[in-house]
Amino acid sequence: MRIVQLVRRFGGLVAVNQVSFDVHPGEIVGLIGPNGAGKTTLFNIISGHLKSDSGQLLFDGVDLTHARAPRCARAGIGRTFQIVKPLTTLTVLENVMVGALLKNSAADAREKAARIVERVGMADLMHRLSGSLTLESRKRLELARALSVEPKIILLDEILAGLNPSEVEQSIHLIRDLAQTDGLAVIMIEHNLHAVMSLAEQIVVLDYGVKIAHDVPEAVVRDPKVIAAYLGSDD
Ligand SMILES: Nc1ncnc2c1ncn2[C@@H]1O[C@H](COP(=O)(O)OP(=O)(O)OP(=O)(O)O)[C@@H](O)[C@H]1O
Numbered sequence: 012m013r014i015v016q017l018v019r020r021f022g023g024l025v026a027v028n029q030v031s032f033d034v035h036p037g038e039i040v041g042l043i044g045p046n047g048a049g050k051t052t053l054f055n056i057i058s059g060h061l062k063s064d065s066g067q068l069l070f071d072g073v074d075l076t077h078a079r080a081p082r083c084a085r086a087g088i089g090r091t092f093q094i095v096k097p098l099t100t101l102t103v104l105e106n107v108m109v110g111a112l113l114k115n116s117a118a119d120a121r122e123k124a125a126r127i128v129e130r131v132g133m134a135d136l137m138h139r140l141s142g143s144l145t146l147e148s149r150k151r152l153e154l155a156r157a158l159s160v161e162p163k164i165i166l167l168d169e170i171l172a173g174l175n176p177s178e179v180e181q182s183i184h185l186i187r188d189l190a191q192t193d194g195l196a197v198i199m200i201e202h203n204l205h206a207v208m209s210l211a212e213q214i215v216v217l218d219y220g221v222k223i224a225h226d227v228p229e230a231v232v233r234d235p236k237v238i239a240a241y242l243g244s245d246d
């Protein structure tokens with residue numbers, strides 16, 4: 012995926028300001044930055060939930076700059092939402108089937124959805140109504156829904172927030188497996204720096220909509236611009 016000079020304004024605020032970077036198959040890119048830096052807005056543009064004001068989004072040789080969400084999903088872009096929003100009156104399996112139906116008959120969608128539910132470790136919750144799930148399970152369901160569109164890239168928006176340390180380790184293991192075994196590209200927004208550091212090959216740092224750093228994790232954490240952004244220095 013090539014993200015080229017993307018810009019998004021909200022009134023006078025430039026939430027995403029000329030952001031560019033590439034993500035390759037099997038690669039995990041961490042997207043970090045202080046609250047309000049523009050991370051979720053960038054995801055919304057990439058997944059077709061929000062229009063960009065300028066710039067380009069290229070994926071698998073296709074220009075998706077002006078594509079809306081359903082076309083982005085069909086093209087192979089899966090995502091989770093920071094505010095988890097399962098369809099609460101559907102079961103776990105049915106939630107995942109909704110995405111799988113984009114590319115499959117009902118019978119195939121059911122089978123594929125069941126496999127995804129197992130993959131994210133929710134086999135025992137397959138037929139539970141999603142409205143009755145714990146936060147941890149809802150986070151896993153979000154990941155399952157992202158996988159349901161048979162993506163080539165997944166955008167993960169703080170899926171580790173609120174999980175306990177052993178749940179975080181399980182999720183780290185699964186994300187690494189999705190990249191290494193399935194060759195998925197991953198962009199993950201994460202405030203859990205330990206997790207990002209252990210997973211990502213590259214880290215992109217946004218601050219006030221601007222990309223202020225893009226490097227391997229070891230270099231990014233030592234970058235004075237990044238340290239200043241996290242300490243909230245305005246000058
Ligand atoms: N729909 C919108 N209308 C107006 N302003 C918005 C909208 N969405 C986001 N913003 C603003 O754009 C900026 C970036 O928001 P965004 O949600 O992308 O940040 P973020 O990096 O994901 O932050 P967080 O870490 O808190 O999730 C913020 O100042 C936010 O208030």
Ligand SMILES: [Mg+2]
Binds near residue numbers: 050051052093
């Ligand atoms: Mg956000």
